[in-house]
Amino acid sequence: MHNVTLIKGDGIGPSIMDQAVKIIDASGAKIHWEEADAGMAAFNKFGTPIPDATLESIDRNRVAFKGPLTTAVSEGFRSINVELRKKYDLYANVRPAKSWAGVQTRYSDIDIVIVRENTEGLYAGLEHYLTSKRDIAESLAVVTRHGSERIVEYAFKYARDNNRKKVTVCHKANILKYTQGLFLETAKEVAARYPDIEFDSKIIDATCMHMVMNPQQFDVVVTTNMFGDILSDLTAGLVGGLGLIPGANIGADAALFEAVHGSAPDIADKNIANPTAVIMAGVMMLDHLHEHEAANKVKTALEKVIAEGKYVTPDLNSNAGVGTDVMGQAIIDAMA
Ligand code: NAD
Numbered sequence: 001m002h003n004v005t006l007i008k009g010d011g012i013g014p015s016i017m018d019q020a021v022k023i024i025d026a027s028g029a030k031i032h033w034e035e036a037d038a039g040m041a042a043f044n045k046f047g048t049p050i051p052d053a054t055l056e057s058i059d060r061n062r063v064a065f066k067g068p069l070t071t072a073v074s075e076g077f078r079s080i081n082v083e084l085r086k087k088y089d090l091y092a093n094v095r096p097a098k099s100w101a102g103v104q105t106r107y108s109d110i111d112i113v114i115v116r117e118n119t120e121g122l123y124a125g126l127e128h129y130l131t132s133k134r135d136i137a138e139s140l141a142v143v144t145r146h147g148s149e150r151i152v153e154y155a156f157k158y159a160r161d162n163n164r165k166k167v168t169v170c171h172k173a174n175i176l177k178y179t180q181g182l183f184l185e186t187a188k189e190v191a192a193r194y195p196d197i198e199f200d201s202k203i204i205d206a207t208c209m210h211m212v213m214n215p216q217q218f219d220v221v222v223t224t225n226m227f228g229d230i231l232s233d234l235t236a237g238l239v240g241g242l243g244l245i246p247g248a249n250i251g252a253d254a255a256l257f258e259a260v261h262g263s264a265p266d267i268a269d270k271n272i273a274n275p276t277a278v279i280m281a282g283v284m285m286l287d288h289l290h291e292h293e294a295a296n297k298v299k300t301a302l303e304k305v306i307a308e309g310k311y312v313t314p315d316l317n318s319n320a321g322v323g324t325d326v327m328g329q330a331i332i333d334a335m336a
Pocket of ligand 1: 069274
C-alpha cells in the first residue's frame with residue numbers, strides 16, 4: 001500500500017481530482033489517500049493557504065497528488081505551488097506533451113517533454129521595491145552551477161531511460177550572459193557525459209518560433225524556470241489545450257504530481273473541466289510508485305475514450321461534450 005497526500009485544490013480541482021482518484025482506485029493500484037487542504041479552500045477554512053497538517057502529511061508520505069490551487073494576484077498571498085516546490089526541493093518539473101488520437105490540432109505527431117528547472121531563476125522569490133514611492137521594482141534571477149547541473153543531468157538521464165534521442169537546452173545566454181550563460185555552459189559540460197544522446201542549444205525566442213513551425217524537431221527540452229513555465233503552455237496549445245498536460249515535480253526524496261493548468265475559475269462548478277491532465281499526472285505518479293501495470297491500464301483506457309471522442313468534455317468535442325463525471329465513468333468502463 002502506498003500512502004499519498006491528496007490535495008483536491010480550488011476551482012475545478014475537486015471535480016477533476018475526484019474522477020482521477022476513482023480511476024486510479026479502479027486500476028488496481030494500492031493507494032491509501034490521505035486528504036489534506038491547501039490553497040484558497042484552506043485559507044477560507046483555516047486562515048492559511050498551507051496548514052501545518054498538510055505539510056506534516058507530505059513530510060510523512062513524500063508523494064503528493066495535487067489539484068490546481070488559486071493564487072491571488074496580490075501582495076501578501078504567496079504562491080503555494082512555488083512554496084511547495086521550494087520546501088521539498090522539487091527541482092525537476094517534467095511536462096510531457098504528446099499528440100492524442102482523436103484530438104484535432106494542426107500537428108498530429110508531437111512528442112515533446114519539457115524539463116523545467118523548478119526552484120531557481122526568476123521564480124526564486126527575490127522581488128522588492130527599490131524606492132519608498134514604489135516606482136522602481138527589482139526581481140533577482142538566481143542560477144547556480146549545482147541547480148543547473150542537476151536539472152540538465154535529470155533531462156539527459158530521462159532521455160536515456162525513456163529511449164529518447166535528443167536534448168535541446170533553451171536559454172537566453174546572448175543577453176543574460178551570467179545567469180543564462182552559466183546555465184548554458186553547465187549544460188554543455190553535462191551533455192559531454194552523454195555522447196549517446198544528441199545535444200542542441202537554442203535561444204528561447206527562436207525556440208518559440210521553431211516550436212510553432214516545426215515542433216517535430218524537439219524531443220526533450222531542458223530550460224530555466226520561467227522559460228519552462230511559458231514553453232510548456234505553448235506545447236499544451238500544440239496538442240489540444242491545457243486540459244491535457246500533466247506535470248511531475250520531482251525532488252531527491254519527494255515528488256508532487258499535478259496538472260499544468262490552474263484552477264480555471266471561468267469553468268468551475270460547471271462539470272465541464274477536462275480531467276485528462278490530472279489523470280495523466282496520476283499515471284506519472286503510478287509509474288513513480290512502480291505501479292507500471294496500473295499506469296498502463298489507466299493510460300490505455302484514457303487514450304481509447306479520447307480517440308472515440310464520444311464521452312469527452314466540451315473542450316475536446318464542442319458538438320457533443322459530456323460532463324467531467326461522465327468522461328471519468330467512461331474511462332473506468334474502458335478499463336473493465
Ligand atoms: P488556468 O490554467 O486556470 O485557465 C486558463 C484557461 O484554460 C481557462 O480558459 C480555463 O477554462 C482553461 N482550462 C484550464 N484547465 C482546463 C481543463 N482541465 N479543462 C478545460 N479547460 C481548462 O489559468 P488562469 O486562469 O490563468 O489561472 C487561474 C488560477 O490558477 C490562478 O489563481 C493561477 O494562479 C492558478 N494556477 C495554478 C496552477 C497550479 O496549481 N499548479 C497553475 C497555473 C495557474
